[in-house]
Amino acid sequence: GKVSDSNVFHLRLSYFLLGDDSVKGRPKEIPHNEKLLSLKYESLDYDNIENQLFLEEERRMSHMSFRCLEISRWVICGLIGILTGLIACCIDIIVEKLAGFKYQVVKENIEKFTEVGGLSVSLLLWAVLNSAIVMLGALMVSFIEPVAAGSGIPQIKCYLNGVKVPRVVRLKTLMVKVFGVICSVVGGLAVGKEGPMIHSGSVVAAGVSQGRSTSLKKDFKIFEYFRRDTEKRDFVSAGAAAGVSAAFGAPVGGVLFSLEEGASFWNQMLTWRIVSYVSSKPPCYKTLIKDLTMLSSKIKNIIVAYYLYEIPLFIAMGAIGKNLLCVYILTVYVHRPYLQVMEAMLVAAVTATVSFTMIYFSTDCQPLDPEHSEEYPLQLFCADGEYNSMATAFFNTPERSVRSLFHNQPGTYNPLTLGLFTLTYFFLACWTYGLAVSAGVFIPSLLIGAAWGRLCGILLIWADPGKYALIGAAAQLGGIVRMTLSLTVIMVEATGNVTYGLPIMLVLMTAKIVGDYFVEGLYDVHIKLQSVPFLHWEAPATSHWLTAREVMSSPVTCLSRIEKVGTIVDILSNTSTNHNGFPVVVQVTGNEEPAKLCGLILRSQLIVLLKHKVFVELARSRLTQRKLLLKDFRDAYPRFPPIQSIHVSQDERECMMDLTEFMNATPYTVPQDTSLPRVFKLFRALGLRHLVVVDDENRVIGLVTRKDLARYHMGKHGLEELHLAQT
Amino acid sequence: GKVSDSNVFHLRLSYFLLGDDSVKGRPKEIPHNEKLLSLKYESLDYDNIENQLFLEEERRMSHMSFRCLEISRWVICGLIGILTGLIACCIDIIVEKLAGFKYQVVKENIEKFTEVGGLSVSLLLWAVLNSAIVMLGALMVSFIEPVAAGSGIPQIKCYLNGVKVPRVVRLKTLMVKVFGVICSVVGGLAVGKEGPMIHSGSVVAAGVSQGRSTSLKKDFKIFEYFRRDTEKRDFVSAGAAAGVSAAFGAPVGGVLFSLEEGASFWNQMLTWRIVSYVSSKPPCYKTLIKDLTMLSSKIKNIIVAYYLYEIPLFIAMGAIGKNLLCVYILTVYVHRPYLQVMEAMLVAAVTATVSFTMIYFSTDCQPLDPEHSEEYPLQLFCADGEYNSMATAFFNTPERSVRSLFHNQPGTYNPLTLGLFTLTYFFLACWTYGLAVSAGVFIPSLLIGAAWGRLCGILLIWADPGKYALIGAAAQLGGIVRMTLSLTVIMVEATGNVTYGLPIMLVLMTAKIVGDYFVEGLYDVHIKLQSVPFLHWEAPATSHWLTAREVMSSPVTCLSRIEKVGTIVDILSNTSTNHNGFPVVVQVTGNEEPAKLCGLILRSQLIVLLKHKVFVELARSRLTQRKLLLKDFRDAYPRFPPIQSIHVSQDERECMMDLTEFMNATPYTVPQDTSLPRVFKLFRALGLRHLVVVDDENRVIGLVTRKDLARYHMGKHGLEELHLAQT
Structure with missing residues (x-):
């Protein structure tokens, strides 16, 4: 739920007074946003899910196909660059024109009343004009897309870090953002339009790279290969770079911005795409946006x-x-x-x-x-x-x-x-x-x-x-x-x-x-206040005390390699199961011990499987049923339906599902004695979402997710632990 | 052995003609350097060896100690910056003076003979002067330190990639390099002094950060914490940045150079140290080195x-x-x-x-x-x-x-x-x-x-x-x-x-x-010709066919947790054991199956243990024997003695060694079905040296090292495999 306003105000005030110690003295039951870690944020998969389908597809691809993919990447980068440039251009020109018009009107009014007296009319005119314009923007943001508020940079930072902030890279957000920022600046608020431009670049990138718009229900059937988190992340990162480049006329700065703020793993290819991106900005754009570049010519002299x-x-x-x-x-x-x-x-x-x-x-x-x-x-x-x-x-x-x-x-x-x-x-x-x-x-x-x-x-x-x-x-x-x-x-x-x-x-x-x-x-601070499980570059210095055993979530809900449909539906419907990845295990029959790990499957994959009714019995009876392809998963990406929307009959509940083909057969694992910095490094460097903790017999004993790591941070007096909140 | 010159020449020529296909047509037995991968190069450990000693030390350290370490890092960075700047300065000034003197002499001579005729005397003077100066430099390089030849950038690139190029960051190399580059430039060769400056920066960094000089046998007893590959790498990377900064007057460019060429993992802290480094260049330096910065003032106009x-x-x-x-x-x-x-x-x-x-x-x-x-x-x-x-x-x-x-x-x-x-x-x-x-x-x-x-x-x-x-x-x-x-x-x-x-x-x-x-x-090309097992940013695109099972080395020499000294000495002395890490396993008694993995120990660690005679029997009998500390390993770093220099008596061969405390108890492992790109990503992102391949019962079945991954590369016609050579 929402934290009451007065608390947030106090929190803010205590920040203001530069010591959050005052906060600590208060009773624990009062929730403080920044002392909590929200469980409502999902993570993104920045590690490829290498299941059999994926590997088969990769193996079928020839040397030539990879070249083609490389070319598509360049094309996409070009498109993103041009679109971002155009959007930035539009914002600039419209703001310039409208603000010019507004100041002209007010100026004339002031000049008129300076001689006659009664400048309060001018003040009123100015205030009313400002309020009216700002109202338009605020209406859009508050009622249509609240995530478009602010600069959008914290949200993009979270996205690149691997946290799924809902609706942050959608078309609607882009629209509201562009309209909103024009209103804010023209309305005379003490704001800039650079942050929103960076956000816009990211949204454009996320859209173009997928070759379809889920909002508009339009699929161009292109760039299907890029419909997964790993690839999308690279493009979003490039989009942010293009945004910086467009906002400040700083292509190299844009690339660095992306790398410093976002990318968790210095990826040479990523840089390349960003560079390509940025430099493919239309040259006409350079001449059009005179605004900030005039900063340059003037100061230089x-x-x-x-x-x-x-x-x-x-x-x-x-x-x-x-x-x-x-x-x-x-x-x-x-x-x-x-x-x-x-x-x-x-x-x-x-x-x-x-x-x-x-x-x-x-x-x-x-x-x-x-x-x-x-x-x-x-x-x-x-x-x-x-x-x-x-x-x-x-x-x-x-x-x-x-x-x-x-x-x-x-x-x-x-x-x-x-x-x-x-x-x-x-x-x-x-x-x-x-x-x-x-x-x-x-x-x-x-x-x-x-x-x-x-x-x-x-x-x-x-x-x-x-x-x-x-x-x-x-x-x-x-x-x-x-x-x-x-x-x-x-x-x-x-x-x-x-x-x-x-x-x-x-x-x-x-x-x-x-x-x-x-x-x-x-x-x-903004990210912290929203209780986002954000992973910093390194684990806290004094965290060698902790091991995987202490930080992991346990017990873990595991699935068998061939599992009953009813069990899966129950597990997915159970709201207390708050993680989205399930280790797949081989149970030694008649043995009560934890079973050996053989794979990892995601909630989203299970949902696609249920939707397409990939049941062992059906495959046997109906010969016509086609084999599920990687394409089916891509089509469902990124908005997988909730489990409630999938109808499974009582008969179907008794069927079995074979997960072998769809699970990631080689998930990363760590022994339970691994120290937290080591777990952290593995998790962060590879952009993982789930890390399975196993004992020395390869049996699952726990699961480490983002929130388990983000929970620990350096406070004033050493290592502190944040509390987890369902909201 | 050395490849015969004529072959290398052919190779070079075939490169010249722009198709290495001609090379492929020739019989396989003729060795071509670039089609081979040398086994003589060791890897560096860019992943911390987290054994019990290390963890205990880290856990003993307070919040304050970490602050102090951070301050030492700044101090070191400052020192490296100043020293690199001074060296670059010296090179610049000396080259300027000597070259000026040389050209003055020749110019006067030419002017004298232009009128009189007999300019051949001037030519002779010029040629002899050049040859004499170049000879000095070449003598130093050829007879004292051959690794100082060339620009040094390929070597630094290898070092940052994790390959130990012998003697590349030693004091002697620095001396020869500085002297050599002065001679080359003054001698009128078609060369520059910027590459050597970058190399010099790296050597300075490697030296200063260790707080001692192994060559001069002088230990200042400071910065002992940084005596391991992980920390040293960061400083060397910063040193290269300082070198670029000094050579071109480009601090930001230097940081980027380090990141683009070297660092495998975009490390925020690393960047920071580099930045600090670079900016702590003495300002006086800026005014002294007018050489390349004059490029700036002039062209601008x-x-x-x-x-x-x-x-x-x-x-x-x-x-x-x-x-x-x-x-x-x-x-x-x-x-x-x-x-x-x-x-x-x-x-x-x-x-x-x-x-x-x-x-x-x-x-x-x-x-x-x-x-x-x-x-x-x-x-x-x-x-x-x-x-x-x-x-x-x-x-x-x-x-x-x-x-x-x-x-x-x-x-x-x-x-x-x-x-x-x-x-x-x-x-x-x-x-x-x-x-x-x-x-x-x-x-x-x-x-x-x-x-x-x-x-x-x-x-x-x-x-x-x-x-x-x-x-x-x-x-x-x-x-x-x-x-x-x-x-x-x-x-x-x-x-x-x-x-x-x-x-x-x-x-x-x-x-x-x-x-x-x-x-x-x-x-x-340079790196390839030297058959260095260099890891690029990503695995070759079409390598999804391969799995850990196919690329790993097998069988692996394993050690028991408590092992006989004789066995260890024999294993280390055996020249056919060409890898430097040994999985430690727990053997289930009376079972012929491969044993369960419980740790990983390095050759260098075993050598230190043997040198200090850390045997179970001795510990029992002699109560006075002190416990081995992390310091003993640090003192031996980085020049561990060869096994031949350690004398182990026949009695001692019968003793036992307990490795529990010294092994890395949580080595990274992968299942044998993991695809090559996945193995590659793990290896590269974490800077690993050994990656243990285990089956689903956590039993060791293979070991992946750098050369196993560097072997595969994209050729003109798809994936190609390099051959391994002992030299």
């Missing part, structure tokens, strides 16, 4: 070089960047859809009001520079030929504000403006982050970072503020998302300036180290 | 932007780049040391002669530009105020030549000069590559590529030749080393120009795809 003595300063900025994160997650989650929409509208209105107030009371007038003129300069109470400096930061899409912070001449902003802007925008961003709208945190983070970075630059007098804005932006973003290598390359590619590679890297590293000391990154 | 319509051209250039590789490996290997030295001297003399001839007959005079004046402009027969253009390419260190090809104004070179230069330099580079001197191929490849790239640019009239030189260089280098992601980033970082990221990536991809269709990359 202004920021010339960094001085070595500034590196310690940069590092210090990295440390600051992180501390600001802690407050970032102070967000209140609301669960009822209509309340969510109301909240989103409220935030939109408040954002407009705050911005307006800040601009109104600002006295920072700057002369209009004909060279790089602002897009929507607000004169307001400034003299002719001057504009309100606060308005460049607030009365603009966040991307443009970042750009002006990076490249505007020294002296464009006064420190007070920047300080006030940082503070207000920061709190707005925090509040916005918890909303049920699709929105990313990259650009708001960059903006906040750029603002206080520029402030630092100004206070240090001798420095070039644009340079410090860049470093501040890197520090802030690094503190929030905790990426290093990929973010360095993304920043370098986006700004088009290699000179800053080293300081950005140092700043990001500092931000990560300092940040990790206090609290995890935003995405990780 | 010249090359402004690429046009989209040029991309197909660039791709075509990528395709050309690869074809040139095929000839690159036409090298004759000579095996006797003194002959090697003679050959090196000959090549040095020929290089000088050819260069001189080319310069002498060249009529390409260019006006001296006071702005970017050549370092050593040769006037020769040109008019006053002019210099010989051919001389800028030949009468210079290769780095400088590359730079001038990239950044000189259009019109500096005429097409004939470039064409002739490409041809002659190409053949010189080919010949040089086979020499026993330490030398890299990066810079010569870049130079050749830049030359024909610039030629293309000139022939296309409308184009900026500098731009085409860059693309040509990328294509040539990509065709030879077949790196993609890392090379893109290295090129971008070295040139300091992000704009060319996309075309460079495309060119490198094309070069790789086209190249892979014909022949493997230079490093891979």
Whole structure:
């Protein structure tokens, strides 16, 4: 069930106060999301299910067929690249046009009322426009597809890690996401559109690579070979890379992003496909999306070089960047859809009001520079030929504000403006982050970072503020998302300036180290709060105490190689059997000992078998019954029907099913004394879903699944264990 | 034994003619190196040996100890970074000074004789100088440390893949390498110094991380925890990254290089350490090494932007780049040391002669530009105020030549000069590559590529030749080393120009795809010729036919849990036992069946046990005998004495040894029906050395080692199997 709102709020607050010890002191029975591990998430099979059918198919394939597959992979990558690029393009152009229109209307209105007086009408117009636009987006997200809320990066991270987040790569999600992000950005919220672009890329990849749409019930009968988790994962990973590439114009950064955030096993082929993917972006696209790449051309000219003595300063900025994160997650989650929409509208209105107030009371007038003129300069109470400096930061899409912070001449902003802007925008961003709208945190983070970075630059007098804005932006973003290598390359590619590679890297590293000391990154916190059984890169350091025997689930429901249909139906219908893989064993007759392992079969496979009624008796009686092929499993993938929807008559319950052909005959096993780090390494490196624990006679004594490993984590005082929850 | 030279030459020639089919037609008994797999190479243990001692130590360690270890890792990384940077610095400065001195002397001599006539004296001086310098380097390499020959990158690649190449990370190798590369470059050979810098970084890492020098017999008693293959691998990988960073000024490229070329398992922590490593390069270093980074500042100004319509051209250039590789490996290997030295001297003399001839007959005079004046402009027969253009390419260190090809104004070179230069330099580079001197191929490849790239640019009239030189260089280098992601980033970082990221990536991809269709990359060919059991990223596509039963070695020599010393000594002394791991089994008494697996022990561990005489009887009789600790194994690492050096008396042969505490009690196992790709994936992902094959009663029936998997590879006509050779 849902955890009550007040608890989540407390939890958030305790995070805010930087010690979760306060939480520990409270009675155990109060459920805290992040101290729990949900059992509702299924895992994905990133290890091929090598049953007889699969092996026969692979063996039938000639050298030539593998070449063809390789070519299809390239074709798919090309398609994904083009589609992702086009979607990103569309979002960019529509946002640009609509936001331009909105700011034009408001600007004219303000100008009209500045002379006459009665600016409250303008404020009202602005607030109502924002609220209305945001409402549309929030309605879509709350009522049609709640999983489209947020940036989508945590969800993609989970997917690549091997956790099946329901509906995350569906067509409907994509639609809602694209529409939602346009509304959020145009609605003037403190959000960016980069995260959603990355998510969109992944959805496109998951769709295209399967050669069909389950939602639209359209099967193109192509790419059938790729209809399994292993292959799909590679493409989704590539899709995320294409998304980054499209969002930031950073192809190499995109590849690194995929590898750093997602892929559990550095797969050369995977990289290749991603590279192909990314580079097959249509060139026209490059010319169309001028938005973020303009970051590049501009800064390059202004920021010339960094001085070595500034590196310690940069590092210090990295440390600051992180501390600001802690407050970032102070967000209140609301669960009822209509309340969510109301909240989103409220935030939109408040954002407009705050911005307006800040601009109104600002006295920072700057002369209009004909060279790089602002897009929507607000004169307001400034003299002719001057504009309100606060308005460049607030009365603009966040991307443009970042750009002006990076490249505007020294002296464009006064420190007070920047300080006030940082503070207000920061709190707005925090509040916005918890909303049920699709929105990313990259650009708001960059903006906040750029603002206080520029402030630092100004206070240090001798420095070039644009340079410090860049470093501040890197520090802030690094503190929030905790990426290093990929973010360095993304920043370098986006700004088009290699000179800053080293300081950005140092700043990001500092931000990560300092940040990790206090609290995890935003995405990780997000994942934790949703109780996802996420596997990190390595087992906790002090977990050598534990062995497979202690972590495994036991006893395990096993099946015989030839099993009664009734038994299988009962096992699958039993809701207390919460794992989805069943060891297949050979029972020595008349022996009460646990039986010897001979294979492993999945719930989904059993369901397909039941649906097609692959019973020994039927095969004998009806000669016409065709042999089940791998294709039947692929057709059912990935939405296998629930067991309740399959009707099995009383007669059929007495039949037998022969699992030999369909089970994975060589599942990975470990002895029961294997230490946890060893089990973890095996599980993580191979992307397993089930790992059978056997004794020295090869008899099944337990089963290790993702949740058994994800349960252990390093707390402040050593190894801690999370509790499991059915929800 | 050594394969006769003529065979190797034929092999090389058959490669040259682009079809190894000719080789297949010949009788089987003639040994071809690349059709064999040598058994002389041992594997490294990239999977921790989790025996009782290890687990006890890990369990004793507190949370705090792990923190301390983490700090030591940072310290080590810092040290490696600084040392690698300093070594690279030294090489750079010494080469610069000595080469400058040499060219000055020759230049003055040429100028003297140009007027008087009798330039043959100058030629003689140049040739003799070159030969003498090269001789020094060749003497060192041939007589002191032959493994220091070449660039060292193939060896490091093997090391990171898990193959122990003897003496590759020793102090002596480092010394010879550094001295050798200085001699080669100063001696005017067609070589670069970047490969050796990467190798040097790895050696430094391997040394520093162990906290002692086995060669110098000096133990600092620090970093003892890191004295095992797993940890050492991580540091060596970081060292290679630092090497790239130092050689090209490309920290991010270095990290990628390590990951693309070496690390088998994308390890987050590993990346981290590398990053730390790389960024802890002393800043002073940055200012000192002006050499390659000047590439950056210069080209940036010249090359402004690429046009989209040029991309197909660039791709075509990528395709050309690869074809040139095929000839690159036409090298004759000579095996006797003194002959090697003679050959090196000959090549040095020929290089000088050819260069001189080319310069002498060249009529390409260019006006001296006071702005970017050549370092050593040769006037020769040109008019006053002019210099010989051919001389800028030949009468210079290769780095400088590359730079001038990239950044000189259009019109500096005429097409004939470039064409002739490409041809002659190409053949010189080919010949040089086979020499026993330490030398890299990066810079010569870049130079050749830049030359024909610039030629293309000139022939296309409308184009900026500098731009085409860059693309040509990328294509040539990509065709030879077949790196993609890392090379893109290295090129971008070295040139300091992000704009060319996309075309460079495309060119490198094309070069790789086209190249892979014909022949493997230079490093891979090199590795193959040395019959190294190298494991690629994935098992061959059509290998699903094979199962563990077919690939495993069988029967396996097993040991009992409590074994007679005599038996162990006999097994270890038996030269036909060519594997280094022994399954430990529990024999059911009076049963002739294969026994149940209970552990795995390594040859090196047994040797340490024998050396310390850890016998059951002694432990009982002498109460004073101390328990063997993990430290004893670490002290013996990595040079375990051979079994012959350990004296075991006849009485002692009757004693018993209890292996329980020392064996790895939970080795990975697979059932015998496991398909080869599955075995391969397990082996590669976990960095295993031995994989035990068991039947369904957990009885040992075989052992899979590296050579059993490396044996299968994709040939032109499907799966092929290499033969095993004892040498």
